Amino acid sequence: MTDYQHDFISNLKKYRQDKKLSQAELAEHCDVTTGTIGNIECGLAKPSFDLILKIPSVLNIHPAMLFATEQFLATLNDSNQNAKEKFFLENLYNELKSFLKTESWPFPRKILMQFRES
Numbered sequence: 001m002t003d004y005q006h007d008f009i010s011n012l013k014k015y016r017q018d019k020k021l022s023q024a025e026l027a028e029h030c031d032v033t034t035g036t037i038g039n040i041e042c043g044l045a046k047p048s049f050d051l052i053l054k055i056p057s058v059l060n061i062h063p064a065m066l067f068a069t070e071q072f073l074a075t076l077n078d079s080n081q082n083a084k085e086k087f088f089l090e091n092l093y094n095e096l097k098s099f100l101k102t103e104s105w106p107f108p109r110k111i112l113m114q115f116r117e118s
Contacts, residue, residue, distance in 0.1 A: 003069075004067055005043060007066075007068065007070075008066050009041055009042075009043055011065060011066045012055065012066060015056075015059045016059065019059055023038050023041065026055070030051060
Protein backbone atom coordinates (compact mmCIF):
# COMPACT_ATOMS: atom_id res chain seq x y z
CA MET A 1 0.00 0.00 0.00
CA THR A 2 1.38 3.42 -0.95
CA ASP A 3 1.52 6.42 1.35
CA TYR A 4 -1.20 8.06 -0.74
CA GLN A 5 -3.49 5.07 -0.26
CA HIS A 6 -2.83 5.05 3.47
CA ASP A 7 -3.53 8.80 3.73
CA PHE A 8 -6.66 8.43 1.61
CA ILE A 9 -8.02 5.59 3.76
CA SER A 10 -7.21 7.36 7.04
CA ASN A 11 -8.77 10.62 5.87
CA LEU A 12 -11.83 8.91 4.43
CA LYS A 13 -12.51 7.23 7.77
CA LYS A 14 -11.80 10.43 9.71
CA TYR A 15 -14.05 12.70 7.66
CA ARG A 16 -16.80 10.07 7.43
CA GLN A 17 -16.76 9.65 11.20
CA ASP A 18 -16.56 13.43 11.73
CA LYS A 19 -19.82 13.70 9.76
CA LYS A 20 -21.21 10.84 11.88
CA LEU A 21 -21.92 8.74 8.81
CA SER A 22 -21.74 4.97 8.75
CA GLN A 23 -20.18 3.21 5.79
CA ALA A 24 -23.70 2.30 4.68
CA GLU A 25 -24.90 5.92 4.85
CA LEU A 26 -21.88 7.20 2.92
CA ALA A 27 -22.35 4.45 0.36
CA GLU A 28 -26.01 5.38 -0.08
CA HIS A 29 -25.14 9.05 -0.65
CA CYS A 30 -22.45 8.03 -3.15
CA ASP A 31 -24.70 5.54 -5.00
CA VAL A 32 -22.39 2.59 -4.31
CA THR A 33 -22.70 -0.50 -2.15
CA THR A 34 -21.72 -0.61 1.50
CA GLY A 35 -19.16 -3.21 0.53
CA THR A 36 -17.49 -0.75 -1.81
CA ILE A 37 -16.86 1.78 0.97
CA GLY A 38 -15.85 -0.98 3.39
CA ASN A 39 -13.41 -2.48 0.90
CA ILE A 40 -11.89 0.93 0.19
CA GLU A 41 -11.46 1.61 3.91
CA CYS A 42 -9.81 -1.81 4.35
CA GLY A 43 -7.49 -1.23 1.40
CA LEU A 44 -9.01 -4.09 -0.58
CA ALA A 45 -10.43 -1.87 -3.33
CA LYS A 46 -9.53 1.42 -4.94
CA PRO A 47 -12.15 4.07 -5.68
CA SER A 48 -12.91 5.19 -9.21
CA PHE A 49 -12.13 8.76 -10.18
CA ASP A 50 -15.84 9.57 -10.08
CA LEU A 51 -16.07 8.19 -6.55
CA ILE A 52 -12.99 10.17 -5.49
CA LEU A 53 -14.96 13.28 -6.50
CA LYS A 54 -18.31 12.12 -5.09
CA ILE A 55 -17.08 11.19 -1.58
CA PRO A 56 -15.73 14.67 -0.70
CA SER A 57 -18.86 16.24 -2.14
CA VAL A 58 -20.93 14.20 0.32
CA LEU A 59 -18.50 14.92 3.17
CA ASN A 60 -18.42 18.62 2.27
CA ILE A 61 -14.63 18.77 1.91
CA HIS A 62 -12.24 19.49 -0.95
CA PRO A 63 -11.15 16.29 -2.78
CA ALA A 64 -7.50 17.05 -2.01
CA MET A 65 -8.23 16.70 1.71
CA LEU A 66 -8.64 12.95 1.19
CA PHE A 67 -4.97 12.78 0.17
CA ALA A 68 -3.61 15.20 2.78
CA THR A 69 -0.82 13.98 5.03
CA GLU A 70 -1.07 14.08 8.82
CA GLN A 71 1.65 16.72 8.82
CA PHE A 72 -0.32 18.92 6.42
CA LEU A 73 -3.52 18.50 8.45
CA ALA A 74 -1.63 19.46 11.62
CA THR A 75 -0.42 22.61 9.84
CA LEU A 76 -4.02 23.44 8.95
CA ASN A 77 -5.08 22.96 12.54
CA ASP A 78 -2.27 25.28 13.67
CA SER A 79 -3.32 27.83 11.05
CA ASN A 80 -6.92 27.59 12.21
CA GLN A 81 -5.79 28.13 15.80
CA ASN A 82 -3.77 31.16 14.74
CA ALA A 83 -6.77 32.51 12.83
CA LYS A 84 -8.98 32.01 15.88
CA GLU A 85 -6.47 33.78 18.10
CA LYS A 86 -6.15 36.63 15.61
CA PHE A 87 -9.95 36.92 15.39
CA PHE A 88 -10.22 36.98 19.18
CA LEU A 89 -7.50 39.59 19.56
CA GLU A 90 -8.95 41.80 16.83
CA ASN A 91 -12.36 41.68 18.48
CA LEU A 92 -10.81 42.44 21.86
CA TYR A 93 -8.94 45.36 20.31
CA ASN A 94 -12.14 46.72 18.76
CA GLU A 95 -14.03 46.37 22.04
CA LEU A 96 -11.28 48.18 23.94
CA LYS A 97 -11.12 50.86 21.29
CA SER A 98 -14.88 51.45 21.56
CA PHE A 99 -14.70 51.54 25.33
CA LEU A 100 -11.79 53.97 25.35
CA LYS A 101 -13.64 56.35 23.05
CA THR A 102 -16.16 56.81 25.84
CA GLU A 103 -13.56 57.13 28.62
CA SER A 104 -10.65 59.50 28.96
CA TRP A 105 -7.79 57.26 30.00
CA PRO A 106 -4.55 58.33 28.30
CA PHE A 107 -2.48 55.44 29.66
CA PRO A 108 -4.67 52.61 28.27
CA ARG A 109 -4.87 54.40 24.91
CA LYS A 110 -1.09 54.40 24.70
CA ILE A 111 -1.01 50.66 25.47
CA LEU A 112 -3.76 50.02 22.93
CA MET A 113 -1.85 51.86 20.22
CA GLN A 114 1.30 49.84 21.00
CA PHE A 115 -0.74 46.64 20.81
CA ARG A 116 -2.16 47.63 17.42
CA GLU A 117 1.29 48.36 16.02
CA SER A 118 2.59 44.89 16.92
